[in-house]
Amino acid sequence: MSDAPTPRGIPPAGTLRWEVLGPGTDEEMAAIGLRRVRTLVELRRPLPLDPASRAGIAGIRTRPFDPGRDTDALLEVNNAAFDWHPEQGGWDRARLAEALAQRWVDPDGLLVHDGDDGVLDGFCWTRVHTDRQLGEIWVIGAHPDRHGSGLGAALVAAGLDHLHERGLRTVTLFTEAENRPARRMYDRMGFALHETRGGYR
Numbered sequence: 001m002s003d004a005p006t007p008r009g010i011p012p013a014g015t016l017r018w019e020v021l022g023p024g025t026d027e028e029m030a031a032i033g034l035r036r037v038r039t040l041v042e043l044r045r046p047l048p049l050d051p052a053s054r055a056g057i058a059g060i061r062t063r064p065f066d067p068g069r070d071t072d073a074l075l076e077v078n079n080a081a082f083d084w085h086p087e088q089g090g091w092d093r094a095r096l097a098e099a100l101a102q103r104w105v106d107p108d109g110l111l112v113h114d115g116d117d118g119v120l121d122g123f124c125w126t127r128v129h130t131d132r133q134l135g136e137i138w139v140i141g142a143h144p145d146r147h148g149s150g151l152g153a154a155l156v157a158a159g160l161d162h163l164h165e166r167g168l169r170t171v172t173l174f175t176e177a178e179n180r181p182a183r184r185m186y187d188r189m190g191f192a193l194h195e196t197r198g199g200y201r
Contacts, residue, residue, distance in 0.1 A: 036200055075091055121143045
């Protein structure tokens with residue numbers, strides 16, 4: 001058994017969870033009373049983002065998250081985008097504050113995008129791992145009203161550019177194996193499967 005190398009979210013109190021690598025683990029985990037509740041895939045790609053992987057993606061302006069200005073708007077986008085998600089959905093101010101207080105968080109690495117109306121409509125939360133050999137797209141969220149607009153891919157590209165500017169040469173991200181729209185987007189952007197993890201409860 002192995003924990004994920006990065007926090008995938010902050011589980012609700014009282015939740016016991018494992019993330020497990022390798023084949024044949026469903027039977028092994030069932031033997032100790034745990035069942036698979038999700039399958040995560042880790043995807044990686046080199047940096048910088050090459051022109052072929054950037055094709056068709058609009059450039060957008062982002063800015064660092066401002067907690068005094070953006071907290072409620074970011075929570076609205078997050079909870080709308082992840083209303084189905086067991087860990088990322090249903091966040092409140094306390095849960096966001098807890099996430100922001102983690103030691104790895106760089107305030108400049110939480111990029112937000114303002115729509116044409118000036119209202120925050122998406123964000124890309126990046127992470128630099130402590131050995132500085134690996135960057136991560138930790139969370140990418142676009143308001144459902146913007147689905148189909150290309151904002152998600154544009155936010156990912158902005159996050160990749162930010163990580164490359166920080167000197168990273170490889171980037172990773174995790175997504176649900178069943179999230180086919182996200183998988184297609186990441187495939188088009190040159191991400192490849194690195195690892196699969198079963199989530200058990």
